[in-house]
Amino acid sequence: MEPIRALGAMSGTSMDGVDAAELLTDGESIAGFGTFDYLAYSDADRAAIARAMGQWQDGADVPAAAEVVETAHARLLSRFEAQVVGFHGQTLAHDPSTRRTHQAGDGALLAEVLQVPVVWDFRTADVRLGGEGAPLAPAYHHACARWIGATEPLAFLNLGGVGNLTWIDPSKPMEAAGALLAFDTGPANAPINDLCLDWLGQPYDRDGALAREGEVHADLVAQVMNHPYFYRMPPKSLDRDAFRQVGAAIDALPPSHAAATWVAVIAASVAHGLTHCPEPPARLLVTGGGRHNPAIMAALADLPVPVAPVEDAGLDGDMLEAQAFAFLAVRVLRGLPTSFPGTTGVSASVGGGEISRPGGALDSLPNSARHMDARRVTKAR
Numbered sequence: 362m363e364p365i366r367a368l369g370a371m372s373g374t375s376m377d378g379v380d381a382a383e384l385l386t387d388g389e390s391i392a393g394f395g396t397f398d399y400l401a402y403s404d405a406d407r408a409a410i411a412r413a414m415g416q417w418q419d420g421a422d423v424p425a426a427a428e429v430v431e432t433a434h435a436r437l438l439s440r441f442e443a444q445v446v447g448f449h450g451q452t453l454a455h456d457p458s459t460r461r462t463h464q465a466g467d468g469a470l471l472a473e474v475l476q477v478p479v480v481w482d483f484r485t486a487d488v489r490l491g492g493e494g495a496p497l498a499p500a501y502h503h504a505c506a507r508w509i510g511a512t513e514p515l516a517f518l519n520l521g522g523v524g525n526l527t528w529i530d531p532s533k534p535m536e537a538a539g540a541l542l543a544f545d546t547g548p549a550n551a552p553i554n555d556l557c558l559d560w561l562g563q564p565y566d567r568d569g570a571l572a573r574e575g576e577v578h579a580d581l582v583a584q585v586m587n588h589p590y591f592y593r594m595p596p597k598s599l600d601r602d603a604f605r606q607v608g609a610a611i612d613a614l615p616p617s618h619a620a621a622t623w624v625a626v627i628a629a630s631v632a633h634g635l636t637h638c639p640e641p642p643a644r645l646l647v648t649g650g651g652r653h654n655p656a657i658m659a660a661l662a663d664l665p666v667p668v669a670p671v672e673d674a675g676l677d678g679d680m681l682e683a684q685a686f687a688f689l690a691v692r693v694l695r696g697l698p699t700s701f702p703g704t705t706g707v708s709a710s711v712g713g714g715e716i717s718r719p720g721g722a723l724d725s726l727p728n729s730a731r732h733m734d735a736r737r738v739t740k741a742r
Contacts, residue, residue: 366395366444367385368382368438370437371449372451373649373682374452375550375650376411376451377401377565378402379402379433380680381398381440382394382397382680382687383397383687387695388695390504391505398440400433410453413425415453417453417463431467446477447479447481447689447690448468448471453465455484455599455601457492460488462495468715472717473719478718479718480689480694480714481715482714483497483699485713486711491706492596492705493597496525496527496704497686497699497705498517500685500701501689503540504688506531509676511529511643512531512532514530514638515644515645516528516635517646518546518631519648519681519682520647521550523545523551524549524627524634526543526631528638528639528642535701536710539703540703541701541703542703544595545598546634547627548603549651550651550654555612556612566656571616571620572621572657573655575616575619576618578622581611582625582629586629598705608623608626611626627651632664642666645667645668646670647661693713693716694716698711699711699714
């Protein structure tokens with residue numbers, strides 16, 4: 362297959378907005394990068410999504426949150442011209458132990474509005490087959506490792522609402538045993554963002570200023586690190602609020618101390634995660650919003666491996682996750698696997714994702730798919 366122009370979109374658990382990025386790819390390698398853009402959620406949008414957090418498809422607040430997600434994506438994605446769209450949606454609940462995961466947003470609706478095939482619902486197939494359903498970006502991380510010319514094992518650390526780590530041996534094809542190991546490391550931006558919103562009325566700790574003013578409460582870091590999650594072997598994944606109860610004592614601290622202590626938790630959880638790697642990575646490349654926080658990056662500098670933002674390797678850390686879903690969309694079109702035993706713990710390589718085409722020509726459509734009046738979504742250029 363010749364490379365095609367794919368467009369990926371990501372709305373993460375930090376709930377800041379929607380990233381969209383083009384990628385030229387055949388679903389196996391990167392042929393080039395295209396344009397990108399970002400649309401921030403308004404305060405009202407974030408509030409609507411926050412109210413639905415933790416709810417499954419039948420939750421009372423889900424329709425309003427889904428409409429926010431769909432409308433924002435339609436407005437942003439209509440600015441692009443692409444041959445296929447990879448739409449992740451907004452994760453509201455995730456519990457692979459019960460084989461459930463919920464990403465709000467209807468890809469069939471977006472296919473009608475955008476008049477282009479949309480690949481979506483990437484996680485359900487993996488979870489139904491016993492996988493964790495996350496993380497899903499490792500296939501793209503492997504392609505990135507090869508694109509930057511890596512020849513020895515390295516790791517990508519994505520710091521979104523939750524942290525996740527991908528260890529890669531670029532000498533092996535991504536589907537080969539031992540090529541990939543991936544898992545969620547622990548909390549990342551989510552608890553700090555929530556803290557800043559509650560106390561400061563701002564969506565995140567700008568420049569790490571709050572955390573840099575505070576003191577780390579080491580006893581509370583140890584308390585969080587005693588959470589049962591850290592005793593599980595990877596692959597493994599987390600819900601955004603998995604540490605809310607154990608972290609309540611941190612949130613009760615003065616805001617600056619709480620932020621500093623959460624930063625220490627992030628670093629401790631990544632350090633713990635590195636012990637699971639088959640061998641120490643030659644370098645740890647950091648992507649996601651957390652790399653913009655100097656307090657977090659300073660804490661990670663104490664890890665026993667070289668740490669750098671992905672920009673040092675010529676990649677875009679703000680758009681890497683969106684690019685990943687462009688990459689995965691093309692893999693789904695080609696019938697290639699999107700998750701592997703080493704990335705989600707599924708028993709065999711799995712190809713996830715539903716494909717919705719304009720005019721209702723669907724490869725498959727979940728029974729739970731909603732349909733919103735497309736006329737209410739305005740294309741914006």
